[in-house]
Amino acid sequence: MPRLTPDQLFEELSDVDDLLIVQDLDGVCMQLVKDPLTRRMDPNYVAAVAAMDGAFAVLTNGEHEGRRGVNRLVEKALGDNDLPKREGRYLPGLAAGGVQLQDRFGDLSHPGVSPAEMAFLAAAPGRMEALLMDRLPALLSDVGMEELAAVAKAAVLDTQVSPTINLNGIFALVPDDVTGQQALQTMLSDLMNQLLAEAADQGLEDSFFLHVAPNLGRDAQGHERIKPAASGDVGTTDIQFMLTGSIKEAGLLVLLNQHIQRRWGEAPFGDAFNVRTAPHAPDELLALVKDRIPAERMPLLVGVGDTVTSTASADGTGWLRGGSDRGFLNLLQDLGAWCGQPNRVVLVDSSHGEVDRPSHADGSLQGITDPEDPLRIDVLMPDGPEQYIAWFRQLSQHRAVAPVR
Numbered sequence: 001m002p003r004l005t006p007d008q009l010f011e012e013l014s015d016v017d018d019l020l021i022v023q024d025l026d027g028v029c030m031q032l033v034k035d036p037l038t039r040r041m042d043p044n045y046v047a048a049v050a051a052m053d054g055a056f057a058v059l060t061n062g063e064h065e066g067r068r069g070v071n072r073l074v075e076k077a078l079g080d081n082d083l084p085k086r087e088g089r090y091l092p093g094l095a096a097g098g099v100q101l102q103d104r105f106g107d108l109s110h111p112g113v114s115p116a117e118m119a120f121l122a123a124a125p126g127r128m129e130a131l132l133m134d135r136l137p138a139l140l141s142d143v144g145m146e147e148l149a150a151v152a153k154a155a156v157l158d159t160q161v162s163p164t165i166n167l168n169g170i171f172a173l174v175p176d177d178v179t180g181q182q183a184l185q186t187m188l189s190d191l192m193n194q195l196l197a198e199a200a201d202q203g204l205e206d207s208f209f210l211h212v213a214p215n216l217g218r219d220a221q222g223h224e225r226i227k228p229a230a231s232g233d234v235g236t237t238d239i240q241f242m243l244t245g246s247i248k249e250a251g252l253l254v255l256l257n258q259h260i261q262r263r264w265g266e267a268p269f270g271d272a273f274n275v276r277t278a279p280h281a282p283d284e285l286l287a288l289v290k291d292r293i294p295a296e297r298m299p300l301l302v303g304v305g306d307t308v309t310s311t312a313s314a315d316g317t318g319w320l321r322g323g324s325d326r327g328f329l330n331l332l333q334d335l336g337a338w339c340g341q342p343n344r345v346v347l348v349d350s351s352h353g354e355v356d357r358p359s360h361a362d363g364s365l366q367g368i369t370d371p372e373d374p375l376r377i378d379v380l381m382p383d384g385p386e387q388y389i390a391w392f393r394q395l396s397q398h399r400a401v402a403p404v405r
Helices: 006-013 043-051 070-078 083-087 115-139 145-155 178-200 250-265 283-292 326-339 387-399
Strands: 019-023 056-059 093-095 100-102 164-166 206-213 213-220 224-226 238-243 302-305 309-314 319-322 344-348 379-381
Touching: 006 083, 006 224, 006 302, 006 319, 006 344, 006 387, 043 070, 043 309, 043 387, 056 250, 070 083, 093 206, 115 145, 115 178, 115 238, 164 178, 178 206, 178 238, 206 213, 206 224, 224 319, 238 250, 250 283, 250 344, 283 326, 302 326, 326 344, 344 387
Parallel strands: 019 056, 019 302, 056 093, 302 344, 344 379
Antiparallel strands: 093 100, 164 238, 206 238, 213 224, 213 319, 309 319
16 A cells, blocks of 8 residues: 555545544654754744644653753743743653653653652662763773763763663764674663662562663563664664653553543543553553444544664564554554554654664665565655654644634
8 A cells, every 4th residue: 555645644634523643752843863952842843732732642752851851842942931831832641651641731740650669760860870980981992081971971861760871972982883883782781781680679670671762672581672783873872761661552542541531521441540550562452442442432543753663683584673663653553453543654754863863765764664564654754853843733723723523
């Protein structure tokens, strides 16, 4: 089946009554950058989100709050720290993989998270920085300790419930050195697994997991695989230390639960449903929807992401598929097949920013999908976030001027 153009998708969605767009953030409505503190958000995009109230939610592994949170970007975009809360201009939805819930007025909660887990997370960034300083000198022997200390500090993203180490700044010290970049990826994996072991020693063995971005799917033990650096594609740049249950597939059901509650007056999974109480396996999530939601109450779902990967296995017998958006996009597609809705998957080209990512430019989507991929990408946005924002604004303006029936 041929893909839709953005214009065709616009026409398809223009008059949909019950619509829910579920959208990632970085690489979709903002360019990918090496330092997340330099991100910028288009004020016109913020206005478009407000106009789509009730038909839009974010689903991101980033966070809403804190100095690195998206709320700060919204405030900067509007030039007013008070206006977003007063007028409901924050981005509603789920952050930190699903454990951080926010409405458009910035009211925030962390359903299902314990005080002990929050305390460990609060201490994690300092521990990450110390572990980096233990390990980096052996890999970057030509770099002075003062510079190493600076890059280690910058690499640790001190977010509240998903502290992360980002290798982009460290990779800059070994440009075009694929072997060196792969060694750094291995070091990062070892470091973060040590942190998991330290959590277990404190009685938090089942509280956390590692989210690898981008990744090559999961291994036999359920752990996300590193995507090794290669020429023209740095592969894995981040590992996030995340709360168990912080997976976008479960987050999709939380958003669906809220949407149906608003529209129909009852939450099909219960008022207290959250990602930490939800099933984790895709087939169990799909079964839960089939069991609890009448097909006629399902909205038309549109999933928008940028991080989907597919690489041939080393033995050439199959494909290693992953990417932080793949899971929720797959589930969204399966939900449409079940209920008879033409749910749509939109992929934005995030190669236009500062981070090396596979491009849509030649149309092959090499490194993104493959001929046997069960995930069907319905619409491509090859010109990146700017193209997507323009399309999204057009849709929001149309629905505001000509309200759907």
